[in-house]
Amino acid sequence: MTMTDNPSPITTRLDGEAPEIQVSFDILKRGAYASPVIVAVCAVFAGLDGVFSALYGMALVLVNFFCAAGLVAVTARISLGLMMGAVLFGYIARLGLIFLAVILVRDASWISLTALGLTIIVTHLGLLVWEMRYVAASLAYPGLKPRRQ
Numbered sequence: 841m842t843m844t845d846n847p848s849p850i851t852t853r854l855d856g857e858a859p860e861i862q863v864s865f866d867i868l869k870r871g872a873y874a875s876p877v878i879v880a881v882c883a884v885f886a887g888l889d890g891v892f893s894a895l896y897g898m899a900l901v902l903v904n905f906f907c908a909a910g911l912v913a914v915t916a917r918i919s920l921g922l923m924m925g926a927v928l929f930g931y932i933a934r935l936g937l938i939f940l941a942v943i944l945v946r947d948a949s950w951i952s953l954t955a956l957g958l959t960i961i962v963t964h965l966g967l968l969v970w971e972m973r974y975v976a977a978s979l980a981y982p983g984l985k986p987r988r989q
Contacts, residue, residue: 852920859983863975864909866984867967871902874966878959886952893952898961901967903965904934 875898882890911930915923938960945951976985 841858855917857983858909858913858916860912862983863864863971864906866974867971868902870970871898871905871963871967874963874970878963882955882959884951889950889952890955892950893955894959895946896951897984898958898963900938901960901963904938904964905967907934 860876874896877892878898879891882894883888886893908930911926912923915926942953942956945956946953957967974984976983
């Protein structure tokens with residue numbers, strides 16, 4: 841075997857199903873379940889401004905998760921090297937977009953920065969921890985664990 845016989849991660853691409861899309865839809869579903877609770881908590885502590893802030897924060901988080909999964913799914917079909925770069929720089933870009941989305945509304949009359957900030961942080965972490973119970977850590981079942989019959 842020569843060096844050219846080994847596939848390069850720069851040119852190798854992945855074919856088949858995209859488990860990250862399946863996982864992101866599952867996160868979106870769980871976010872829909874959690875959103876009434878988060879909105880209610882923010883309403884209690886920040887009133888109507890808390891409701892709007894929580895809804896805005898939930899939208900930012902769910903769009904962030906979906907964009908991350910879409911970025912991986914699309915670039916993995918092109919090359920693994922591109923996927924690695926897209927994951928790294930996509931993370932930085934998505935953080936920048938969340939920052940920009942918060943900066944643009946920080947002085948709006950309908951926003952509660954405390955409710956918005958807590959919603960973004962708690963929702964990101966909470967949905968990831970919740971989803972860990974349902975993701976298979978196995979190459980046999982990439983994505984979600986198979987359901988018991």
